[in-house]
Amino acid sequence: MSEPLLAVDRLSRSFGTLVVLAGLDLSVAAGGIHAIIGPNGAGKTTFFNLVTGALSPDSGRIRFGGSDIGHLPAYRRTALGICRTFQNIRLFGSMTALENVLLGLHCRTRGGLLAPLLDVPFRRSSGEVAARARAVAVLEMVGLAAKAHQSAVELSYGEQRRLEIARALASAPRLLLLDEPSAGMNPQETLELEALITQVNRRGVTILLIEHKMSLVMKVSKIVTVLNFGQKIAEAAPAEIQRDPRVIEAYLGS
Amino acid sequence: MEFLAFLVVDGVLAGAIYALVALAFVVVYKASRMINFAVGDWMMLGSRMVASGIHGVGLGLGGALAFGCVGMVAVAMAFDRVVLRRLFSRSLLTLIMVTIGLGIFMRGSAALVFAGLPGGIARPLPLDPLVIVGVPVAVEKLVAAAIAGACIGALSWFFHGSRTGLALRAIASDQQVAMAVGIDLHRHFAIAWGLVGVLSVLSGTLWSFVAGGGFGIELLGLKVFPIVIVGGLDSFPGSIIGAFIVGILESLTAGYVDPLVGGGFSHVASYLVLMAALFVRPYGLFGRPDIVRV
Structure with a gap:
């Protein structure tokens, strides 16, 4: 083996x-x-x-x-x-479903502290656009794409569980x-x-x-x-x- | 009526700078639940660094601001690295005492390091007040408020639109989970303190424009407490609104009450509000009820 x-x-x-x-x-x-x-x-x-x-x-x-x-x-x-979910759901409650998944992507995206300053101000960088696309894809996989912009606390219990899995999956x-x-x-x-x-x-x-x-x-x-x-x-x-x-x-x- | 308008405008302009000070406080509180009792000393050190950039190194205002920012970010990083990292997950009380200790250290060492250097920062602006719809407005205050407003806008974009800002909000929401999803806590604490350094330079400099600099800038830090108690320790919009409330309150009491009682009441007024707020809503107008009392 x-x-x-x-x-x-x-x-x-x-x-x-x-x-x-x-x-x-x-x-x-x-x-x-x-x-x-x-x-x-x-x-x-x-x-x-x-x-x-x-x-x-x-x-x-x-x-x-x-x-x-x-x-x-x-x-x-x-x-x-290595990524995990929690026994009692622990989402970032006040953030949207999409933001929760984006945080899961945190370790897979780059963009130092100065990136937003060096980029065209108030416009998303290409890296951030790609990150958002990936986050939406993960939400689709767990069936939550339609709720991307709802805050996590508004989701039903089962949806919150799936969102937690999506957040973990985002970290690949x-x-x-x-x-x-x-x-x-x-x-x-x-x-x-x-x-x-x-x-x-x-x-x-x-x-x-x-x-x-x-x-x-x-x-x-x-x-x-x-x-x-x-x-x-x-x-x-x-x-x-x-x-x-x-x-x-x-x-x-x- | 015109006098009232003048007082309100003056209060709003002061409030814009207070808001910047309050944000320096809330940034750290949100990220690490740490209460920085030495905001005023940070502002003092920030403005002294800018002043010595001008008088000691001979830089222009822009260069001196950059000089001050680099200096204060270095101070913030050193504090984070040398002191805070060793105290990670210690009790809140320990962390509070450390900020007070650092404040005293800053005050003491500033007297030594900056000995002989003037603390004032010359205004690059005319002094004649503008008259807008019959209300006289001090130009330096208007400009200072505009700069403060721009900083607040940039900061709120940073927190809501950038990857690092999102991570800082996640840490504020649940540290353990933030760690589990792959956020480096220490790196982001350092970033939060770096922001405090930059905000200290900006608000310290703006305050020096308006109030002439030098003495009393540490007292500016004390105003942060009525502001964040009224607005809520963990709320950016709340602390901004709190800052305007305190600014206007001070201005109104200075205009109407001080002449009656012989002056000084405006300095206490905001603390009376602070006490009232503690009785009624100890977690602030916009804060969450689960905040611990200090």
């Missing part, structure tokens, strides 16, 4: 006396959809925070595309191709981390989300998915990792995971 896209090595993190991740080893192969499940407090979101650089690990290594990224600040990791990630994307969605919205996830994956984006809705996990993912108390307790194809006694125990208690 070729080198995994993301590989973490004995990753640990505590908050005070609470050990949230206890020496986690996990590899994500390039190209697939990899789900992470586990009871609340198993360390799933903390794992995302460590991979994206929002938190630093106490110990352990994080390798992405073959190089160590554990010491890099968050924005550099985004530039390398190689690895997209989705933190409970279906939370709070009705069955129809969940179906649309499922289609979107597979579509994004088919375009070559590897997806790491934290999810509680088992129906969604079983349908989209190729491999499922189960976390409990900050450690991996099982990892297998979805059908096998459902039958694993350790998983059943973790969820139902003994």
Whole structure:
């Protein structure tokens, strides 16, 4: 097997006396959809925070595309191709949908501080025109092109979720981390989300998915990792995971 | 009636410069939630740099402005790099104390560095007031207000039309998410402080045109508090409106109340409004309610 896209090595993190991740080893192969499940407090979101650089690990290594990224600040990791969405929607609420996506493009566009001054004043530069075109294309992909100029808070719940994914996609990630994307969605919205996830994956984006809705996990993912108390307790194809006694125990208690 | 019109116009013109000062304050607050208690000292240092560009280096006004901008941006970058980066994610109180400390440092060192150099900046303008529809208007104030207005326009275009401005607004909205979408926070904090440097030079110079420069410019910084408390700490339009309210209020009280009480009331009037605003709407007329109190 070729080198995994993301590989973490004995990753640990505590908050005070609470050990949230206890020496986690996990590899994500390039190209697939990899789900992470586990009871609340198993360390799933903390794992995302460590991979994206929002938190630093106490110990352990994080390798992405073959190089160590554990010491890099968050924005550099985004530039390398790691982007995420949040469990509770976190959009720039007062900005329009288009502006939210443009911010996702931030790390892919250039234009130093002086660019607007050197350009013809009050006219958009060619780079900015191109950026806008790309942002509109991403909005189209998630079905929000018609709402480009509405502010994010005005969108419906499902639309806000999709906008968050659009903002992440705009940064052209190689690895997209989705933190409970279906939370709070009705069955129809969940179906649309499922289609979107597979579509994004088919375009070559590897997806790491934290999810509680088992129906969604079983349908989209190729491999499922189960976390409990900050450690991996099982990892297998979805059908096998459902039958694993350790998983059943973790969820139902003994 | 004419006296009233004169006072209002005078207040509006002063308000335009106050607005520039308030923007220097709000830029930093919005980007980093930091409260800069030393805006007045920044203005003082900005105008002293321009003055020494003229008197010490022998530059013209344009050259001296450029000299001042380069100098103040350098000060801002050094402050950001040497002090603020080490204090990243420290408590708000620590950051506030640091700005006060820097203000005192600026005041003290300015006395040493600029010793013997005059602090005044000569006006390149005639002194005869214009009379517009029967109301006398001081030319230097009019020009200063026009320049301040142009700066405000450019700044608002920068925040709403440029990539960097958009990123600064994103940081103001949610720092953690801004980081996650790929924005380099430290670079943008540095840019925000650089803007403070440039705004300090401009507003400090304009104020020197109008008020003669030298003493009292630090006090200009204190006016920022009634302005942003009335207008809202995190709102650009609010702080601009707040600046005009304070400017007009000062002018009216100077015209009508000061002669009755023997002077000085106009200097306190805006602080009375500040206290009233704190009782009624502690987050300002245009601010969001979730702002912490200081």
